[in-house]
Amino acid sequence: MTEMSWEPNLRYPDPAIEVLDPSFLKYRIFNATVERLAGGTRWGEGPVWFGDGRYLLWSDLPNDRIMRWDETTGVASVFRHPSNIANGNTRDRQGRLITCEHLSRRVTRTEYDGSITVLMDHWQGKRLNSPNDVVVKSDGSIWFTDPPFGLGSLYDGVVAEPELPACIYRIDADGSASMVADDVLGPNGLCFSPDESLLYVVESRGIPNRKIRSFDVVDGKRLTHSRIVLDARPGGTPDGMRCDADGNIWAGWGMGTAELDGVMVFNPQGTPIGRIVLPERCANVCFGGRQRNRLFMAAGHALYALYVNVQGAPGG
Secondary structure, eight states: OOTTTOOOOOSSSOTTEEESSGGGGGGOOTTOOOEEEEEOOSSEEEEEEETTTTEEEEEETTTTEEEEEETTTOOEEEEESSOSSEEEEEEOTTSOEEEEETTTTEEEEEOTTSOEEEEESEETTEEOOOOOOEEEOTTSOEEEEEOSGGGBOSSSSOBOOOSSOOEEEEEOTTSOEEEEEOOSSSEEEEEEOTTSSEEEEEETTOSSSOEEEEEEEETTTEEEEEEEEEEOOTTOOOOSEEEBTTSOEEEEEOSSOGGGOEEEEEOTTSOEEEEEEOSSOEEEEEEESTTSOEEEEEESSEEEEEEOSSOBOTTO
C-alpha cells in the first residue's frame, strides 16, 4: 500500500488497532481510527507536542527540515529549513525546543526569541557522533543517545569516522555534562518510566536482534543494572518510543517486513499487548493533544495519529 493509496478505515473498531492481550482493551477507544495528518516527508522522526500552541513539530531528515502540523487548521508547513538535519526533538521544562542535529553533530536549544543555543557538541575534546534521540527529566536534565548512524551517508548526515564510542549522555541544568552509559550497542530511542526510576533505551545493534534495555536511575543521575526488557524477534526494529502514564511502552516499529510496520505496545514487563498497523515503518512517537491522549506517529513518508484511552507520561 503506497502513501497515495492510503485511506482511513471507515468501520469501528478500527482493525488497524490490534489487541494482542486483553489488557490492551482498556486503551483502545472503539470509535477512534488511525488518521494520516500530513505527507510528503522522506524520513519522519522526532515528534514533539506544543500544547500551549496546539501544534506538533517533527523532523524530516533527508529534506533537512523540521515540519509543523497545526491542530486548529490541520495544515502542515515548514518550521525550520535548513535544520542541520535535525533528528530527535523534545521540550525542556521551560517549554523550549531541544533538538538533536546530525549535520552539526550537536544538541541545541531553541530560545524563546528563536535564537539557538548549543548545549553540547563535544565530549572530552572529541566531536559527538550524531545525536539521535533526546528526553528531558523533571529536574531539567537532558538525556540523549549518540550513535554513529548519521555518519554513514550524505542522505541524512555526513560521511565521517566516529571520534567517540556510541554512548548515552546527560546534560544537567547547570550545563555540565556526563557520560552515563557506554555499554549499549547502537543506542537509539529512549524514554523514562512515569516515575523516572527507569530509563528505557533501544539497542539498535543488539546481537542477533534489536533489544529494548532498561536501566535503574540512581539519585536521578546515574544508570545501573542494565537488563533486557524485550528481545525483538528477527525483523523487529524498535526505534523511538514513549511511555504512557501506566508505564506501557509505545514503540515505533517496522522495516523488516510489511507485517511489522507501525507501533508495538508492551507492558512494563516487556509483554506485547497491542499493535497499531501502519502502511509504512514508524520511526518515533509522542503523546499530545488537548488531553495528552493522542498518539502521534512519525513514519517515513507521513505523520499519523490515534486517540487512545491513556495519557502519555509527563515529559513524553
